[in-house]
Amino acid sequence: xxxxIIVTRFPPSxxxxxHLGGARTAIFNWLYARHMNGRFILRLEDTDMxxxxxxxxxxxxxxxxxxxxxxxxxxxxxxxxxxxYKDHIDRLITSGDAYYCTCPPERLEKMRKDAMASGGKPKYxxxxxxxxxxxxxxxxxxxxxxxSGTTVVTDKIRGDIVFAxxxxxxxxxxxxxxxxxxxxxxxxxxxxxxxxxxIRGDDHISNTPKQILxxxxxxxxxxxxxxxxxxxxxxxxRLSKRHGAMSVTAYRDMGYHPDxxxxxxxxxxxxxxxxxxxxxxxxxEKFNLEHIGRSAGVFNxxxxxxxxxxxxxxxxxxxxxxxxxxxFKEKGINAEPDEYLQGVIxxxxxxxxxxxEMADGAQFYYQGNIIYDEKAAAKFLKPALMAPMKxxxxxxxxxxxxxxxxxxxxxxxxMADSDLKFGKIAQPVRVALTxxxxxxxxxxxxxxxxxxxxxxxxxxxxxxxxxxxxxD
RNA sequence: GGCCCCAUCGUCUAGUGGCCUAGGACGCCGGCCUCUCACGCCGGAAACACGGGUUCGAUCCCCGUUGGGGUCACCA
Numbered sequence: 001x002x003x004x005i006i007v008t009r010f011p012p013s014x015x016x017x018x019h020l021g022g023a024r025t026a027i028f029n030w031l032y033a034r035h036m037n038g039r040f041i042l043r044l045e046d047t048d049m050x051x052x053x054x055x056x057x058x059x060x061x062x063x064x065x066x067x068x069x070x071x072x073x074x075x076x077x078x079x080x081x082x083x084x085y086k087d088h089i090d091r092l093i094t095s096g097d098a099y100y101c102t103c104p105p106e107r108l109e110k111m112r113k114d115a116m117a118s119g120g121k122p123k124y125x126x127x128x129x130x131x132x133x134x135x136x137x138x139x140x141x142x143x144x145x146x147x148s149g150t151t152v153v154t155d156k157i158r159g160d161i162v163f164a165x166x167x168x169x170x171x172x173x174x175x176x177x178x179x180x181x182x183x184x185x186x187x188x189x190x191x192x193x194x195x196x197x198x199i200r201g202d203d204h205i206s207n208t209p210k211q212i213l214x215x216x217x218x219x220x221x222x223x224x225x226x227x228x229x230x231x232x233x234x235x236x237x238r239l240s241k242r243h244g245a246m247s248v249t250a251y252r253d254m255g256y257h258p259d260x261x262x263x264x265x266x267x268x269x270x271x272x273x274x275x276x277x278x279x280x281x282x283x284x285e286k287f288n289l290e291h292i293g294r295s296a297g298v299f300n301x302x303x304x305x306x307x308x309x310x311x312x313x314x315x316x317x318x319x320x321x322x323x324x325x326x327x328f329k330e331k332g333i334n335a336e337p338d339e340y341l342q343g344v345i346x347x348x349x350x351x352x353x354x355x356x357e358m359a360d361g362a363q364f365y366y367q368g369n370i371i372y373d374e375k376a377a378a379k380f381l382k383p384a385l386m387a388p389m390k391x392x393x394x395x396x397x398x399x400x401x402x403x404x405x406x407x408x409x410x411x412x413x414x415m416a417d418s419d420l421k422f423g424k425i426a427q428p429v430r431v432a433l434t435x436x437x438x439x440x441x442x443x444x445x446x447x448x449x450x451x452x453x454x455x456x457x458x459x460x461x462x463x464x465x466x467x468x469x470x471x472d
Numbered sequence: 473g474g475c476c477c478c479a480u481c482g483u484c485u486a487g488u489g490g491c492c493u494a495g496g497a498c499g500c501c502g503g504c505c506u507c508u509c510a511c512g513c514c515g516g517a518a519a520c521a522c523g524g525g526u527u528c529g530a531u532c533c534c535c536g537u538u539g540g541g542g543u544c545a546c547c548a
Contacts, residue, residue: 013548048547105546112545121474122544140546158477167475167544175546182548205476206543229478229541236540264484267497271485274496293485295478296541303484303498313511350511361509411507426507438509 006038008197010071011186013045014056017247018063020299021201021231021239024265028199028228030069031266031287041193042071046079047185063248067258068280076193078185085180088188088218089141089173097217098173100139101128123169141174143184143214151209156226156289158202163209171210183207187214195223199289202227226289229269229296239299255327255354256304260311264304268297277310309353317342320349320358327359333366340365343448347440364434365448370457372435372464380428380437381461383469388418388425389432393458402451404443432461 008029012022033040044060046052057075064071092098103124112122129144146165153161173184180188190198205227215222233243240246251261263278270292272278278286312320321337324345328335335341344365345358352358364370372381395410396402415422426442433445433454446454 011548015548045548051547109545116473116544118473161476163476169544172546177546179546181546186548201542202477203542204548207548227477232541234483238541268484274486276484276497293478297485298483300483300498306498309511348510351509421507423507430508436508440509442507 006033006036006197007041007193007195008033008038008199009041009043009190009193009195010069011043011045011189012060013048013051014053014060015048015051016056017059017249019239019246020248020265023063023067023248023261024231024268025199025201025228026064026069027067027262027265028270028287028292029197030071031283032197032199032289033072034284035287038197039072040070041076041195042074043076043189043193044078045182045185046077047179047182049079052079059247059249066249066252067262073193076189078180078189081185081189082179084192085174085185085188086178089180089184092143092173092217093141095217096144098141098143099128099131099170100133100135101142101170101172102133102136102139103127121167121169124171126170129170138176140172140176142170143173143210143217145170145210145213151212153205153208153212153225155205156224157292158227158294161205161208165209168209168213173214183210183214187211187218190223191215191218191220196221197224197226199226199228202229226292228292229294231268232296232298234298234300236296236298243299251304255356255358256308257311257315257323257355259315260304260308263311264307267307268299269293277307277314279314305353312352312355312358313349315349317345317349320345324355324358327355328362331359331363333359333362335362335366340448347444347448351440361439364436364439367435370432370435370460372431373437376431376435376437377464380431381465381468382428383465385425385428386462386465386469388414388420389428389458389465390462391417392425392429393455393462396451396458397455402447404447407443407446428461429458433457 010026010029012018012026018026030040032038042064044052044057046057061075089098093100101124108124111125115122124142128142133139145168149165151163151165151168153163155161171183172181174180189195208225208227212222231239233239235243248261252258259280262280262283266278266283266287267276270287272286272291315323321341324341325335325337335344344362348358348361352361391414392410395413396407399406399410411422411425414420415425418425427437429442430439431437433439433442433449439445449457
C-alpha cells in the first residue's frame with residue numbers, strides 16, 4: 001500500500017479516566033505520527049450512551065494536555081456521526097454483505113451458554129442469514145462472514161496472524177435501535193478519517209479479522225495494524241484498581257513530571273538499545289515500531305519514581321518553577337516564581353523524587369520563624385554551641401562579602417577559635433537554619449537564604465539556647 | 473473450554489547462530505565520597521521456563537510441553 005503521510009489516531013471511549021494503558025496507546029500513536037511527520041487524530045468513541053460521560057471526556061483532555069499530547073484533528077464524537085454509520089450499514093445490506101436478523105436475544109443467550117458449557121465456540125447459528133428479511137421493528141443487522149477460508153492479519157509488530165473464518169460468526173453491526181456497534185463504527189471512522197496506521201492494545205487482535213472483512217466488504221484498503229502488548233499489574237494480571245493508582249492525572253497530583261511519565265510509559269514495551277532516559281524530543285526522534293516488544297509489561301511504580309527523580313534532576317530551574325508552584329501552594333508556601341525560588345529548587349533538585357517531596361523540602365526556606373524539631377534541638381542546640389553560633393552570626397554580619405569562599409573562611413575561624421571540627425558545628429547550624437537534621441548543604445542553603453535570613457536564624461538559635469540554659 | 477498472543481535477572485529490557493564466562497536500568501546488598509540527607513562513583517548477588525530437533529555451533533531457527541495474558545455481548 002502506498003501512502004504519502006502517516007495518519008494515526010487515539011480513540012478512547014469516555015467511560016472513565018485515562019488510565020496508564022490507554023495513555024501508552026495514545027503516546028505510541030502520537031509519537032509515531034510525530035516521528036513520521038504525519039497526523040494524529042483524537043476521536044471519542046461514545047456510542048454507548050449509557051456509559052459515556054462528559055466528565056470522562058474532560059478527564060481525557062486533561063490527561064492528554066498534561067502529558068503534552070496534542071492532536072491535529074478532532075476531537076470527533078461518534079455520537080454525532082450516526083448518519084454516516086447508517087449510510088454504510090445500508091450499503092452493506094444492499095450489497096448483500098449484511099442482513100436483518102430477528103432472532104430473539106433470549107434464544108441467542110441460551111445458545112451461547114449451552115455452547116460455552118459444552119466447550120464449543122458460542123456463535124450465531126445463522127438462522128436469518130439466508131432469509132433476506134426486510135427491516136422490521138426489533139431487527140438487528142448482522143455482517144455476513146465467510147463460512148470458510150482464512151483471514152490474515154498482517155501486523156507490523158507481530159507478523160501474520162491467521163484466523164480461520166469458521167471462528168468468526170455473523171456479528172451484529174447495528175443494534176435494533178439502528179445505532180452502530182463498535183466494529184462497524186471503528187471501521188467506518190477509520191475509513192472516512194483516512195487512518196492508515198492503527199496502533200492499539202493486543203486485546204483488539206481478535207477484533208481485527210472482523211474489521212478486515214468489513215474493510216473489504218466496503219471496498220476499502222486495509223490499514224497497517226500494530227498490536228502492542230498490554231500493561232500488567234504487579235501480579236501479572238491486567239491493570240485494575242486494586243493495583244493502586246492507574247489514572248494518569250493521579251501521577252500528576254502525586255508530583256510527577258509529565259516527561260518522566262512519557263519516558264516511562266514508552267520505555268515499557270519499547271527500547272532503543274540500553275538507553276533508559278529520553279527527553280520528549282529524543283522520543284520523537286527515535287521512536288519507531290520496529291523496537292516495540294511483543295510481551296506484556298508489568299507496571300513498576302518504583303522505576304517510574306526513579307525516572308521521575310532523574311527527570312527532575314535534568315530539568316531546568318525555569319521548567320521546574322512552573323511545575324512546582326501548585327505543590328508549594330498546596331503546602332501553604334507563598335512562593336513567587338522568582339530567583340529565590342530558583343535557588344531553592346537548585347538545592348532541592350538532587351534530593352527530590354517528586355514535586356511533593358520538593359515542596360516538603362522547601363518549607364524552611366519560606367518560614368519566618370524556624371520551628372525546631374524537638375529531638376534535633378535537644379541533640380544539637382546545646383549551650384556549648386552558643387558561643388560559636390554567636391560568633392558565626394557576628395562574623396557574617398560584619399562582612400560585606402557573602403559568597404561561599406567568605407563563608408568558608410568564617411567557619412574556619414570559628415572552628416579554630418572554638419576548637420570544634422566542622423562536623424560538630426555543621427549540624428547545629430543546620431538545625432538553626434532549617435529546624436531539622438536533614439537538609440541541603442550548609443553553604444548552598446546560606447547562599448540561597450541570603451545574609452539577613454541567615455543572621456536572624458543564627459541569632460534565634462542563640463536565643464533558644466540561652467533560654468534552654470536558663471531553664472536548666 | 474475454543475481461538476489468538478506471549479515467554480532473558482524480582483521488574484523493564486539489550487541480544488537477531490559463534491562477539492555471551494548473556495549487557496544496561498530500577499530495586500536489593502557492600503564500599504567510596506561527605507557538614508546531614510541526597511547526588512555521584514566503585515563493587516556484588518540475580519535470568520536465557522522445560523523437552524526434543526535443525527546446525528560444526530543455539531538465548532537467538534522449528535516442533536511439543538508448561539506457564540502467563542487476551543478474546544469469545546444489541547460494551548468499547
